[in-house]
Amino acid sequence: MQTPVAALSLHDSQRRMTVPFTPLDPEHVKVYYCGPTVYDLAHIGNLRAMLTADVLVRFLRHAYPRVTFVRNITDVDDKITARARENGEDIASLTQRTTEEFHQDLAAMNVLPPDIEPRATHNIGEMQALIARLIENGHAYEAAGHVLFSVASFPSYGALSGRDPEDLVAGARVDVATYKKDPGDFVLWKPSDAEQPGWESPWGRGRPGWHIECSAMSHRYLGESFDIHGGGSDLLFPHHENERAQSLCCFPQGKFANYWVHNAMLLVEGEKMSKSLGNFLTIRDVLKQAPAEALRLLLLGAHYRSTLNYTQAGLQDARKVLDRFYRALAAGPVPEVAPPEAVVMALAEDLNTPKALAELHVLAGQALAGDREAAGALKAGAGMLGLLQDDPEKWFKGDASEEDAAIDALIAERAAAKKARDFARADALRDQLQGQGIVLEDTKDGTIWRRA
RNA sequence: GGUCCGGUGGCAGAAUGGUGAUGUAGCGGACUGCAAAUCCGCGAAUGUGGGUUCGAUUCCCGCCCGGACCUCCA
DSSP, X not given: OOOOOOOOEEEETTTTEEEEOOOSSTTOEEEEEOOOBXXXXXXXXXXXHHHHHHHHHHHHHHHSSOEEEEEOBBOOOXXXXXXXXXXXXXXXXXXXXXXXHHHHHHHHTTOOOOSBOOBGGGOHHHHHHHHHHHHHTTSEEEETTEEEEOXXXXXXXXXXXXXXXXXXXXXXXSOOOTTOSSTTOEEEEEEOOTTSOOBOOTTOSEEEOTTHHHHHHHHHHHOSEEEEEEEEGGGIIIIIHHHHHXXXXXXXXXXXXXXXEEEOOEEETTEEOOTTTTOOOBHHHHHTTSOHHHHHHHHHTXXXXXXXXXXXXXXXXXXXXXXXXXXXXXXXXXXXXXXXXXXXXXXXXXXXXXXXXXXHHHHHHHHHTTOHHHHHHHHHHHHTTTOSOSOHHHHHHOSOOTHHHHHHHHHHHHHHHHHTTOHHHXXXXXXXXXXXXXXXXXXXXXXXXXXX
């Protein structure tokens, strides 16, 4: 039996409003997220989408008995082909290495793995089946070695992203391929030359277009209708619009995704993150400067639908906040209790993580004042955000090292000096440790230390 | 050019048609041999110009600024 939880409301991109979430099957909630194209290290913008999904899925698991979370790996893409060529590397080795790095980075960030993580290249047959079906029922056609989706055949094209197909044509800034019947038509299958990865198909050796993989994998693992489909807001158009068109045309009886969740982009020091500005940050770049948990807290500090400004100062802030939270946990025993209502309620309001964090601050204050029940609630509430599950000792001191004994020795020496009222000596020892990045705190139970 | 989203204290960031959270930073005090941590207190914000309203930061319109997307490309 699940504990009763506040009813979740979610902002659905298609309806453009926040609505109560009602699962198709309350016994089994199904979620699909677009995962990475594995040609390079994940950056903190990618991370934001993964983190949004993580908080969403954690909440769903709290509220419903069973959740299946599918997040794919896109391991066939022209960016991958290009990068492999630049590196003089095998495509397979590039995608495998990048996938492993992705997994390591997310594990470091305490992002839980999906239940199923299908790869595009393992689902080529599924994609071809969908494409054949679309041709059969008149939603796709072959032209110049390509198979294209016919936008005109799907009246509600544009409904997800709120676009009028007419506008799209008028504003198109890319030359329209002459073999398209309609400028809005997009590729389902394209021919590959000898250099490019390709698979045999009824339409010749080729490779899939960008969008069909998600239609194929979501169908295979979640069926014709599932609850939530998510990703970054930049995927709304054309990627998700096209996925929706393909899937609904293949399976007109199904609903495809019932709710669409899109997270906003982030800025770096007030500027758009881009390679040309040189402010492109991978997860690994950030983890050289601060603990993963600080980055996680920083990213959860803004609501997922708001543009978030990532800054160095913000990263340091997040660290100090975690110092305070862990101090509250370290101040005494931490009983195991259920997540506090206030935190659950905040998250139920379209995953309002900043509000949930504000509630955690209240609990931290109470815990520091001696309320151990509040400390338990702090830990349980933070757990819903994937925070504060580490040992406080580890947070403050890092992994135990042989250096620790030396630190303890200096602290003992300082204690002796203090006892002898030789404060000059005591302060010198403290300064020495300070220089090594060790901060001392004298408490009534003796001196404790932490790394700055 | 088109469509859409947003502009809240130094910084980050909630909320709301009727006294604007929270954190961090700053300042003052308590505690401390001095610090650190903790506690108490203080100051500090709704881009701009109109409109609707008894009342607007919230709703509407213009402007300025930022961002996303505009079809094989996050």
